[in-house]
Each structure stands twice: as structure tokens, then as C-alpha cells.
Amino acid sequence: MKIAEFSVKNYQFTIIIFIMVLALGLNSLFNMPRGEDPTFKSPQFGVVVVYPGTSPTDMEELVVDPLEEKLNELDDIKNIRADIDDGLAVIRVEFTYDADPDKKYDEVLREINNSRSSLPEGIIDLHVQKFTPSDVNILQVALISETAPYKVLEKQAEELQERLEKIKSLKNIDTWAFPEQQVRISVDLGKMASYRIGLNKVLGAIQSENANIPGGSIEAGTKKFNVKTSGDYASIDEIRNTVIQSSGGQTIYLKDIADVNFNYENESYLARLNGKRAVFVTASQKDGMNIYHVRDQVNPVLEAFQKTLPATIQYEKSFDQSESVAHRLSGFTRDFAIAIFLVLLTLLPLGFRASVVVMISIPLSLAIGLALLDFAGFSINQLSIVGLVVALGLLVDDSIVVVENIARYLRMGYRPKDAAIAATRQIGVAVLGCTATLIFAFLPLMFLPEAAGDFIRSLPMAVVTTVLASLFVSLTIVPFLSSLILKEEAHEEGNFFLRGLKQLIGGSYRQLLNKAIAYPIATLFIALAIFVGSLALVPVVGFSLFPKSDKPQFLITVETPLGTSLYETDRIAREVEKVLNTKKGIKNYATNVGRGNPRIYYNVIQKNESANFAEIFVQLENMPPKEIEHFVDELRVNFTDYPNAKIQVKQFEQGPPIDAPIAIRIFGEDLDSLRSLAFKVEHIIKNTPGTIYVENPLTTLKTDLQVRINKDKAGILGIPVSEIDRTIRMGIAGLPVGMFRQDNGDEYQINVSLPRGNRQTMAAFDQMYVHSGTGTLVPLRHLADVQLKASPTIVRHYDKDRYVTVNAFVRTGYLTDNVTTEILQKLDTFDFPDGYRYMPAGELESRQESFGGLGTIVIVTVFGILAILILEFKTFKSTLIVLSVIPLGIIGAVLMLLFTGNSFSFTATIGLIALVGIEIKNSILLVDYTNQLRQNGMGLDEAIQEAGETRFIPIILTTLTAIGGLIPLVLENSPLYSPLALVIIGGLISSTLLTRVVTPVLYKLLPPRVEVAKEAAVLA
Structure with a gap:
């Protein structure tokens, strides 16, 4: 040589x-950049469509089918999946892995924008979501207080958000778990009836007063002046003094028929840390950054912010990925030292x-x-x-x-x-x-x-x-x-x-x-x-x-029957917290009711808002993987067969994201037949040794309240059906009519509704009146009946075919491959009707890919x-x-x-x-x-x-x-x-x-x- x-x-x-x-x-x-897990791209996107009042089958025909047809024309499509519910559809588009995510995002966005004109006019939201694995939060901070108003917690969370946004190595700084403030106009329908004022007149007056129309400019000599008109509302008092009606020398102001105050929107997401009410602030780091350098930039900001908090608010850093990285890397440093010593001996x-x-x-x-x-x-x-x-x-x-x-x-x-x-x-x-x-x-x-x-x-x-x-x-x-x-x-x-x-x-x-x-x-x-x-x-x-993660962290999910209220789900989540409080070795736990915990693991996506869902993110003191498994198994025993709720304890899994280790997709066109087959497949999986948390999304049907309008009576009284629908919307959820901007730049939605507390009740239907053509207000009960009705089945598509997926996890001590093989052997002997078939997904599909x-x-x-x-x-x-x-x-x-x-x-x-x-x-x-x-x-x-x-x-x-x-x-x-x-x-x-x-x-x-x-x- x-x-x-x-x-x-x-x-x-x-x-x-x-x-x-x-x-x-x-x-x-x-x-070199440092992080806990390797980064990888994700060429998949979500198209979210909100079309209120539309049944799943109508949403499928009018919205999803046309969009799927357009998206399917794109190159490098791997699969297209859609979940279609009442008034909501989420279409997930996944491209082949070698596709450029940025380029494909632009293509999806272009197709969606080109399709807008051919979709129904009633769609109120249509946007494209981009899934990025690197968007995992490396930091989750909790601001805790049982007594401070949400307004104060929100202000402090936004203050911390602004400070963190100045750190160039961070991205996606978000605040969570507080209801947004709004200007609530609680109308008194009885007073409106006495003044013969309809809802349309109230809404029109507010919107016209809040219009900001530029006046243009004029020139005087060598000067040019912009002309300012009345503009937006400048204060709450201005809103209260909005003129609704003036006739016969009598002027009716908004304050005469409604209460106008700052209030909160309906609660849809509750959060706690270690059982105490909290709001969260999260942040992720930019690609290619060293997490230690990021930590050194973040910690001084957090320490300075902590000193400014009022005595009523407690600060806690509930999750810090840099600590986990430091622990793991220090362990590898020790391993390196041991390895070098052993090599030296040889x-x-x-x-x-x-x-x-x-x-x-x-x-x-x-x-x-x-x-x-x-x-x-x-x-x-x-x-x-x-x-x-x-x-x-x-x-x-x-x-x-x-x-x-x-x-x-x-x-x-x-x-x-x-x-x-x-x-x-x-x-x-x-x-x-x-x-x-x-x-x-x-x-x-x-x-x-x-x-x-x-x-x-x-x-x-x-x-x-x-x-x-x-x-x-x-x-x-x-x-x-x-x-x-x-x-x-x-x-x-x-x-x-x-x-x-x-x-x-x-x-x-x-x-x-x-x-x-x-x-x-x-x-x-x-x-x-x-x-x-x-x-x-x-x-x-x-x-x-891929095996389970050895991180001392896991998730507990609580799922109550469809249609369960947020507060009932919260009650069950508190029962889970009581059990956790009796366990030793827990570092902390973050409870999220109505939504998933902010994303803290690379292959777990945060679940969107759902009143019947809660998730508790539990962190343990450092312990060996076997002890973590034992801890999880003990908790599973505690929550087995919990009444009126599914409580599942799930360890994080390594590798690319999958819904569950075992998943069986069943395809077919008829929704009732699909539901029947899903029950039979669920029975097969449940009776296979080693399975746990078998989940069939069609197990229960959602029950809704349906307002049946007597259209003949409404027609005689000269009341349009749209006016009745608008009144119901105003009484239940409220009607947004504009934005109120304060001098400091803060914006608040103006919402017209009936008087209420934190949530609306059935009594709201007795308070609703509809303005007739003759100027009188007619009680809603005279025009419509309120009945309970089973909601249509959720419709799901996989590459434009209807399907349902039955999922399952695997008990400790069993191999996923062996359990899956046994299930597939049983399904091979199962007689599926003509036009219906099954496809294994989960870990098996991931392994094949x-x-x-x-x-x-x-x-x-x-x-x-x-x-x-x-x-x-x-x-x-x-x-x-x-x-x-x-x-x-x-x-x-x-x-x-x-x-x-x-x-x-x-x-x-x-x-x-x-x-x-x-x-x-x-x-x-x-x-x-x-x-x-x-x-x-x-x-x-x-x-x-x-x-x-x-x-x-x-x-x-x-x-x-x-x-x-x-x-x-x-x-x-x-x-x-x-x-x-x-x-x-x-x-x-x-x-x-x-x-x-x-x-x-x-x-x-x-x-x-x-x-x-x-x-x-x-x-x-």
C-alpha cells in the first residue's frame, strides 16, 4: 500500500x-444538530370542509366526491382517505414518499382553490392542512390557577407567546385550553316582541354601524388629506348605543333590548396539570437546530417571564424534550465509556x-x-x-x-x-x-x-x-x-x-x-x-x-359515547386523575378534555376537538422499559370495563405513524351492511388471544336533536325557513356579526345570542321567537317540534371506496405478527358478501411498505x-x-x-x-x-x-x-x-x-x- x-x-x-x-x-x-429522534418528511395533507347542516351522504355527494376526483388526478398519489360527518369532511391526501412535500402542497392548494367555484355556496370553511413531523413540540409550559379568570390566563399566555416568538430557533408557538373572549350581545326576545323588532333588524343595525368604509381623500392647496368616516365601534358603550329603531320620536337602542358585555365563547377544551386548571403554551424548534442551543436561548426567557407572573398564577414547565435528550445522550456517553473500556481490555x-x-x-x-x-x-x-x-x-x-x-x-x-x-x-x-x-x-x-x-x-x-x-x-x-x-x-x-x-x-x-x-x-x-x-x-x-418506545411517557385516552357533553367527559377524566394521584413514580400529568394533548411525539398527531374525548399525557420518573410496561399494565387493570366510557392506556410506538398495530379495513357500498360486517370482524378480533382495546367506530350511533319545522304554518305566517334556522343558530350557538377592535389592536368577535351561562340548555327552545311577516314575534314552539333522532352513520372513503376500519392493540407478552396472522386466518374463512372485502392495515401494511x-x-x-x-x-x-x-x-x-x-x-x-x-x-x-x-x-x-x-x-x-x-x-x-x-x-x-x-x-x-x-x- x-x-x-x-x-x-x-x-x-x-x-x-x-x-x-x-x-x-x-x-x-x-x-451538529441534536435531537431525540431522526427527522423525516411527510408528503401528506388534510383538506377540511365545513358545510353546516349537511348530512354525511349529502356531504359525500356534493363535496367529497368532486374533490376526490380532482385530487386523484394529481401525480404520485399513494392514497386518498376521507372522513365524512354531519357538516364536516376531512380528506387526507398521501403522496408517494419520494414526492416533494412543498411542491405537492402547492398542487393540492391549487386544485382546492380551482374547485371552490363548483362547490355549494353554503360552505363556510375550506382549507388545506400540512402535516410536518418536525412540528413536534419540544416545550410545553403550563400556567396554573384555580381562581384567575381565563381573561388573565389568556393575557399571560399570549405574553409568553410573544416573548418566545422572538427566539429565532423556535417556530409554531401556540396557546391552548382557554375559551376566546367575545363581545356577547344577549338579546331579550320578549322586549323585541314588545317593540315589534325582528332579529334581522337587530343584526342589520349592528353590522351597518360597525362598517368601516374609507372616505377617500381630498386636496386643499398643497396638502392632501385622507377622509375618515365613523369607522368601527370604538368601545362597548358605542355598541350598547347602537340605534336599532327610531319612529314617532322614540329611539330604541341596542341596550334597551339586550345586554352587551365581554364574555367567553362556549367551552370546548378544558385543561389541567396534575389536576389543577391550566392553560398551555407550546413551541417546536426549527429544522436543523441543536436542541441544547435552543434550550439555552429559551430558559432565560422563561425565567424572566416567570418573575412577572401575578401571585394567583403558578408556572410549571410540564414537558421539556431537551431533558429527555440530555438523559438519553448522557446514557450513551456512559455506554461509550463502558464500550471503550471493554475494547481496551480486549x-x-x-x-x-x-x-x-x-x-x-x-x-x-x-x-x-x-x-x-x-x-x-x-x-x-x-x-x-x-x-x-x-x-x-x-x-x-x-x-x-x-x-x-x-x-x-x-x-x-x-x-x-x-x-x-x-x-x-x-x-x-x-x-x-x-x-x-x-x-x-x-x-x-x-x-x-x-x-x-x-x-x-x-x-x-x-x-x-x-x-x-x-x-x-x-x-x-x-x-x-x-x-x-x-x-x-x-x-x-x-x-x-x-x-x-x-x-x-x-x-x-x-x-x-x-x-x-x-x-x-x-x-x-x-x-x-x-x-x-x-x-x-x-x-x-x-x-x-417497531417496538414500543422506552420513553417514560404514555397516553391515557377517555372516549365516552357519541353525543356525550364535554362536562360529562370531564367528570370521567377527573376519575382517571384520582387513580393517577394514588400511583408512585409519576412526574406529572397533563389532562386535556375535548381535544388531544398538544403534539409531543413524532408519530402521534393531536386529535381535533371532540366533546366526547379526553387525553391525559403522563410522564414518569426515569425507569427501565420493563417497569414502564408493568406500570401501564397495572393502570389497564384499573380502567378495565369502566362504565359508560372507553379508557385506554397506550404506550408510544417507534417508527412511522399508524392508527393501531392491528387494523382491518372492510370495503363495501351499503352503510348498513358495512356496519353489520364491522360488528362481526370486531367479534373475531376480540376473541383472538392477545388483543386489547378493540375499536369499532360504528359500535354506537350518535343521537341528535332535530327541529322539525311546520313549513305550512310558517308559510301562512310569512316566515321564511331560513329565518327560523337563523333564530335557532342564534339561540344555541350565537350568530357572529362582526369584529370589535380595541385601541391596543386586540380583536374580539361580536356574537348575538340568547342569555346563557357557560353552556346552553334545552330551555333555550322555549325562549326563541321568530319575526313574522306582520311584524309580530311567534314562539318557536308554535312553528316546530324538537325530537331526538339517530344521526346518520359516519361515511369513510379509502381511494374513493366506502370503508370502515376495526382497530386493536396488542397485550404485553404477545407478538403483533402472531396475533395478526391468527386474525387473518380467521378472516380468510369468513364469508364476505359479494362486493365486500377486507384489507389488513396497521403494522402489517407498514412492514410491507x-x-x-x-x-x-x-x-x-x-x-x-x-x-x-x-x-x-x-x-x-x-x-x-x-x-x-x-x-x-x-x-x-x-x-x-x-x-x-x-x-x-x-x-x-x-x-x-x-x-x-x-x-x-x-x-x-x-x-x-x-x-x-x-x-x-x-x-x-x-x-x-x-x-x-x-x-x-x-x-x-x-x-x-x-x-x-x-x-x-x-x-x-x-x-x-x-x-x-x-x-x-x-x-x-x-x-x-x-x-x-x-x-x-x-x-x-x-x-x-x-x-x-x-x-x-x-x-x-
């Missing part, structure tokens, strides 16, 4: 490179000086790896750090092999510089081939499709960049340092540890290898039988996708590795012998997962793919050296024996360092990355033990053709 010779002879240049590399790595370490046989050289290569390789990772646009997050920890056990492999070979040349009598150059030249090609195959082994992981690929990509990228760096270091810096630091050993066989290891090899291993070579066929059959036996255990181990494009990448990888091996060895036999190590590693991987109770999860599969590259590295070293010995004239059996013994030490050392680097990941007991480490460790153990016998035996049976060097032939 010329590069090694250059680095040894030009030490000044090498030192400069050394310093520059270290500086570059330190710069990346301190300036280097003892090399001797102190050789160990120093190898240890110096670690920070250098990491520094270059970090710089390359930063250059590629990745951040420091939990998965990139796992990649660095995995790489720690691999990056020293090249250095160990080179240093061990240099030390061997020194024992052969070479001078330090000559030994460094000659030893590196001899093993350089093998090291290069090892690194190339390892990189190709990680290639499938770097190009995994969909969101799962983006989520995991920083892990293999961290490994690849660091291993590439270690190759560079091992062929440049390591020979240079070895030429300066290594000295000739006092003993020709090395230090005490090395001699002991050689004696062990010479004793047990030599005898075992001799027997194996004597009985090659029997040896291979034994190895094959072990491999086949391990494959038979794969179904027992089972499959899964995540691994769907993997086949092509694996084929490219396999041929890439084959190409590297053939280029290196020039023979197919040598390539086959090297690849024979792969099944031997699978044996240990399967057994390790079985013994530890883990399944073949997404990350365990990644570990298996990575294992292939690590195993091949060791096999290359053995086969390459055997070929070299034969080229030098040594006989076949002698070369096999010599290569097995000589390469045993570096292979054992590299294996032990890899295992040592991975042990901390196992001790973390993380459901995400511990299986990855276990697979690699198990595979390395089995492959190291078995290939030391199987590979030489296979070499004996299939000896590659080797050209003997001329000098060796002469000597022979």
Missing part, C-alpha cells in the same frame, strides 16, 4: 492531517504500545465519521449514536489487524519503519476488501424506502462513515504511529497474554482443527444440521416491526459483495468459502433472540444484515492469508493449519472488541436497539467458533487455484 509508505516516510504531513482531522471532528461534535494481548496505537485510532475515526455524518446532513440523535456505538466495536478491527501484523513483522526481525510498510502492504488489500463488504452489507439499510427508511437511516450512515474513517486511519495514521511507538518484543512470541492465547490455540484449537480436516464431510453435515435447526426456530422467535423495496437493494448488495470478493480473490471458490460464514452467524443470532425473549423486529433485522458484513470481514482475513501462504509455496494442509492459527488471534480480538462495544447497548435493555446488539453478538459468537473449523474444512474440500510465486517455487 503506497499510502502507508507515504504516511510513514512523510511524518510532518501525517501530523498535520492528524491535527486537522481531530479539529474537524470536534467542530462537528459541538455544532487489546491486552497486543501489548501496551500496540494498544495505545489502536486506542488513538478510535477518536480519530470517530472524528472523521462525525464530520462525514455532519456533511451528509444528519443530526446527532438516538439512532445515529447507536450507529456510532455499533461502529465503535468495528472501527478498531482494521487498526487491530494492521497493528497485529506490524507487531508480527517486528517479531520476525524487521525494523519499525520497514515493518510498518511491509505489514500494511501485505494486509492492505484484505483490509480494503473487508471494509468494502461491510459497507455493502449496510447498503440496504441506507436505502430503505418510505418513512421507516428515513427514520433508521442515520444509524447505518453513522456506521458507514465511521468505518470508512477507520479504513483511512488504519492505512495512514496507524502505520505512522506504529513506526514510532512499537518496539521489538523481548520475547519472540509476544507478551504474556499473547503467549497464553497462542498456547490455548496450539492446544485445543489445533487438535479440533486436525480432526475436522480429517473428517470434512461429517464436519460440514454437523454444521448444516445446526443451521437448519436454527431456521426451524425462526417462527418461534416471531416477527415484529418499509421492506417492499428492499428486494432490489438486497440483490444489488449481494452482487456488489460478490464483485468485491471476486476482484480480491480472482476465484469463485475463494468467494464461496468466504460467504459460507453467513449461515453460521445466523445460528447464533436466532438463538440469542430466542434466549432473551426478543423477536425479529425491524432493528433486529438491521442487526442481522450488519452481521453479514462483520462476519465476512473475518472470513476474508482467513482465506486471504491462506492463499498468501500457498502462493509462497506452502502445502495445502500446512497452509490451512498455519493460517487458522495465525489469523485466530486478530479474528478473536476483533470479535471481542465488537462484542465489547455492543455490550452497553444490551445492558440498556432498550426495546429499540438492544435486539440489534443481541443479534450481532450472538451471530459473532457462533460464527467465530464455527467458522474457525468450517471455513478451513471447506477450503480443504474446495481448494482455490493459487499461482505459486516464482521465488517460492525455486525454494521448494
Whole structure:
């Protein structure tokens, strides 16, 4: 290797490179973006349509079908889903993952805007929502007070919002959980009747008085003056003094027939922290920012704001993602220290000086790896750090092999510089081939499709960049340092540890290898039988996708029957709080009634307003994943079969967002038939062992109040139906008639309604009067009846077809894949009517998407590795012998997962793919050296024996360092990355033990053709 010779002879240049590399790595370490989870894009959008008074079927025909037809014409559509309810439709458009989210957002917006003119005129809202995974809140602050008015809490929350908005690294600063203030005009219909004033006259007077019509401008001489007219209302008193009617010398003002005051809109979202009334302020960070730098900017602002709060309001930072990131990264720092210590222990046989050289290569390789990772646009997050920890056990492999070979040349009598150059030249090609195959082994992981690929990509990228760096270091810096630091050993066989290891090899291993070579066929059959036996255990181990999160956080959702009031849902949420107050280990809990908790996890979307829904975000003190599972299971027992409510305790899941681990979509056109089939599928899922929280959205039908208008009577009295509808709207929800702007810029909606408290009751119908054509006010009860009526079924579309989804979660101790397989087997025997079908969704669908494009990448990888091996060895036999190590590693991987109770999860599969590259590295070293010995004239059996013994030490050392680097990941007991480490460790153990016998035996049976060097032939 010329590069090694250059680095040894030009030490000044090498030192400069050394310093520059270290500086570059330190710069990346301190300036790289930091976050808890990797970021990934999300090319999906929501189209929200509000069309009051429209039934789901009418909304489907008049609004959703035309919009779906337009949206379906766009390129790169993956699927279109729609949820259609009374007066509301939400259409979710998802594009293929490789689409540009910004470009597709513009396309959706363009199609929606072009469709507006063809949609019904009564639509009051039509907008497009953009879903961005990076919009996860990193901060949630609670302002707590049981006594302060919402007006005061709102003012303080908005003050904090304004302060946080000045921090350039933050975005999406929002305030939550307080009703907006409004100017409420509570009309007295009795007084209106006595003055013979209709509702239209009141509304028209207010709107005309509040009109702001510019007067234009006039010129006087050289001056130009803008003419200001009466303009908007300037005060509440002006609103009260609005002239409603003036006749016969009598003027009726608004204050004569109504009360005008500041008030609050109807409560639709209640929040508490640890059971105390609160409002929330949340913020997310901009893309590419370092969460520690953001924290350092935010904390002073929060501390300064806290000092300005009145005594009646308590401040608490209820959620701070930087604390979780700091805890996780500090844990990885500890793991790194442990891994480095374990790696150091494995280097003892090399001797102190050789160990120093190898240890110096670690920070250098990491520094270059970090710089390359930063250059590629990745951040420091939990998965990139796992990649660095995995790489720690691999990056020293090249250095160990080179240093061990240099030390061997020194024992052969070479001078330090000559030994460094000659030893590196001899093993350089093998090291290069090892690194190339390892990189190709990680290639499938770097190009995994969909969101799962983006989520995991920083892990293999961290490994690849660091291993590439270690190759560079091992062929440049390591020979240079070895030429300066290594000295000739006092003993020709090395230090005490090395001699002991050689004696062990010479004793047990030599005898075992001799027997194996004597009985090659029997040896291979034994190895094959072990491999086949391990494959038979794969179904027992089972499959899964992404595991539960190990974060000490979870959600409790409360769902009451459709139509339940907000305050009844709140009552049940308070019962949940009482249970939480009895539990130890809870850090805090945030209760949200009427809406989901503001978004705090990358794959959980906040649920929109719904009176029958509540969500409690619970944070625990730091505890191991198993304890978190036990805590959750205990709570599930507490809330099982709670009367008149579904209370579910859900841990966060890793990976791309899915509705539930198990989901079955049922397709068909008739809504009643769909509902019937949904009940039957729900029964099948409930009776499958391992399922929990089975959810069928069609279980209950919503009951509404319907006002049946006597149109004949209304016609006789000269009352338009629209006037009756408007009066009902005014009496129940209120009618917005404009905006009131104060001098400080604050805006408040002006709302005309009947007198009420916090909420309207059935008594409102008795207070409603409708203005007739003759000028009299007719009681609503004379024109209409109020009846209870079942609401039409919610209509859902998937790619324009009607469907319903039945979801389920999986109990602790069960594998999602096994439970799903059993459900699908039952559904396969279920007789669906013609025109009706089912489709599995949930984790199964996500797994198919995540691994769907993997086949092509694996084929490219396999041929890439084959190409590297053939280029290196020039023979197919040598390539086959090297690849024979792969099944031997699978044996240990399967057994390790079985013994530890883990399944073949997404990350365990990644570990298996990575294992292939690590195993091949060791096999290359053995086969390459055997070929070299034969080229030098040594006989076949002698070369096999010599290569097995000589390469045993570096292979054992590299294996032990890899295992040592991975042990901390196992001790973390993380459901995400511990299986990855276990697979690699198990595979390395089995492959190291078995290939030391199987590979030489296979070499004996299939000896590659080797050209003997001329000098060796002469000597022979």
C-alpha cells in the first residue's frame, strides 16, 4: 500500500492531517444538530370542509366526491382517505414518499382553490392542512390557577407567546385550553316582541354601524388629506348605543333590548396539570437546530417571564424534550465509556504500545465519521449514536489487524519503519476488501424506502462513515504511529497474554482443527444440521416491526359515547386523575378534555376537538422499559370495563405513524351492511388471544336533536325557513356579526345570542321567537317540534371506496405478527358478501411498505459483495468459502433472540444484515492469508493449519472488541436497539467458533487455484 509508505516516510504531513482531522471532528461534535429522534418528511395533507347542516351522504355527494376526483388526478398519489360527518369532511391526501412535500402542497392548494367555484355556496370553511413531523413540540409550559379568570390566563399566555416568538430557533408557538373572549350581545326576545323588532333588524343595525368604509381623500392647496368616516365601534358603550329603531320620536337602542358585555365563547377544551386548571403554551424548534442551543436561548426567557407572573398564577414547565435528550445522550456517553473500556481490555494481548496505537485510532475515526455524518446532513440523535456505538466495536478491527501484523513483522526481525510498510502492504488489500463488504452489507439499510427508511437511516450512515474513517486511519495514521511507538518484543512470541492465547490455540484449537480436516464431510453435515435447526426456530422467535418506545411517557385516552357533553367527559377524566394521584413514580400529568394533548411525539398527531374525548399525557420518573410496561399494565387493570366510557392506556410506538398495530379495513357500498360486517370482524378480533382495546367506530350511533319545522304554518305566517334556522343558530350557538377592535389592536368577535351561562340548555327552545311577516314575534314552539333522532352513520372513503376500519392493540407478552396472522386466518374463512372485502392495515401494511423495496437493494448488495470478493480473490471458490460464514452467524443470532425473549423486529433485522458484513470481514482475513501462504509455496494442509492459527488471534480480538462495544447497548435493555446488539453478538459468537473449523474444512474440500510465486517455487 503506497499510502502507508507515504504516511510513514512523510511524518510532518501525517501530523498535520492528524491535527486537522481531530479539529474537524470536534467542530462537528459541538455544532451538529441534536435531537431525540431522526427527522423525516411527510408528503401528506388534510383538506377540511365545513358545510353546516349537511348530512354525511349529502356531504359525500356534493363535496367529497368532486374533490376526490380532482385530487386523484394529481401525480404520485399513494392514497386518498376521507372522513365524512354531519357538516364536516376531512380528506387526507398521501403522496408517494419520494414526492416533494412543498411542491405537492402547492398542487393540492391549487386544485382546492380551482374547485371552490363548483362547490355549494353554503360552505363556510375550506382549507388545506400540512402535516410536518418536525412540528413536534419540544416545550410545553403550563400556567396554573384555580381562581384567575381565563381573561388573565389568556393575557399571560399570549405574553409568553410573544416573548418566545422572538427566539429565532423556535417556530409554531401556540396557546391552548382557554375559551376566546367575545363581545356577547344577549338579546331579550320578549322586549323585541314588545317593540315589534325582528332579529334581522337587530343584526342589520349592528353590522351597518360597525362598517368601516374609507372616505377617500381630498386636496386643499398643497396638502392632501385622507377622509375618515365613523369607522368601527370604538368601545362597548358605542355598541350598547347602537340605534336599532327610531319612529314617532322614540329611539330604541341596542341596550334597551339586550345586554352587551365581554364574555367567553362556549367551552370546548378544558385543561389541567396534575389536576389543577391550566392553560398551555407550546413551541417546536426549527429544522436543523441543536436542541441544547435552543434550550439555552429559551430558559432565560422563561425565567424572566416567570418573575412577572401575578401571585394567583403558578408556572410549571410540564414537558421539556431537551431533558429527555440530555438523559438519553448522557446514557450513551456512559455506554461509550463502558464500550471503550471493554475494547481496551480486549487489546491486552497486543501489548501496551500496540494498544495505545489502536486506542488513538478510535477518536480519530470517530472524528472523521462525525464530520462525514455532519456533511451528509444528519443530526446527532438516538439512532445515529447507536450507529456510532455499533461502529465503535468495528472501527478498531482494521487498526487491530494492521497493528497485529506490524507487531508480527517486528517479531520476525524487521525494523519499525520497514515493518510498518511491509505489514500494511501485505494486509492492505484484505483490509480494503473487508471494509468494502461491510459497507455493502449496510447498503440496504441506507436505502430503505418510505418513512421507516428515513427514520433508521442515520444509524447505518453513522456506521458507514465511521468505518470508512477507520479504513483511512488504519492505512495512514496507524502505520505512522506504529513506526514510532512499537518496539521489538523481548520475547519472540509476544507478551504474556499473547503467549497464553497462542498456547490455548496450539492446544485445543489445533487438535479440533486436525480432526475436522480429517473428517470434512461429517464436519460440514454437523454444521448444516445446526443451521437448519436454527431456521426451524425462526417462527418461534416471531416477527415484529417497531417496538414500543422506552420513553417514560404514555397516553391515557377517555372516549365516552357519541353525543356525550364535554362536562360529562370531564367528570370521567377527573376519575382517571384520582387513580393517577394514588400511583408512585409519576412526574406529572397533563389532562386535556375535548381535544388531544398538544403534539409531543413524532408519530402521534393531536386529535381535533371532540366533546366526547379526553387525553391525559403522563410522564414518569426515569425507569427501565420493563417497569414502564408493568406500570401501564397495572393502570389497564384499573380502567378495565369502566362504565359508560372507553379508557385506554397506550404506550408510544417507534417508527412511522399508524392508527393501531392491528387494523382491518372492510370495503363495501351499503352503510348498513358495512356496519353489520364491522360488528362481526370486531367479534373475531376480540376473541383472538392477545388483543386489547378493540375499536369499532360504528359500535354506537350518535343521537341528535332535530327541529322539525311546520313549513305550512310558517308559510301562512310569512316566515321564511331560513329565518327560523337563523333564530335557532342564534339561540344555541350565537350568530357572529362582526369584529370589535380595541385601541391596543386586540380583536374580539361580536356574537348575538340568547342569555346563557357557560353552556346552553334545552330551555333555550322555549325562549326563541321568530319575526313574522306582520311584524309580530311567534314562539318557536308554535312553528316546530324538537325530537331526538339517530344521526346518520359516519361515511369513510379509502381511494374513493366506502370503508370502515376495526382497530386493536396488542397485550404485553404477545407478538403483533402472531396475533395478526391468527386474525387473518380467521378472516380468510369468513364469508364476505359479494362486493365486500377486507384489507389488513396497521403494522402489517407498514412492514410491507418499509421492506417492499428492499428486494432490489438486497440483490444489488449481494452482487456488489460478490464483485468485491471476486476482484480480491480472482476465484469463485475463494468467494464461496468466504460467504459460507453467513449461515453460521445466523445460528447464533436466532438463538440469542430466542434466549432473551426478543423477536425479529425491524432493528433486529438491521442487526442481522450488519452481521453479514462483520462476519465476512473475518472470513476474508482467513482465506486471504491462506492463499498468501500457498502462493509462497506452502502445502495445502500446512497452509490451512498455519493460517487458522495465525489469523485466530486478530479474528478473536476483533470479535471481542465488537462484542465489547455492543455490550452497553444490551445492558440498556432498550426495546429499540438492544435486539440489534443481541443479534450481532450472538451471530459473532457462533460464527467465530464455527467458522474457525468450517471455513478451513471447506477450503480443504474446495481448494482455490493459487499461482505459486516464482521465488517460492525455486525454494521448494
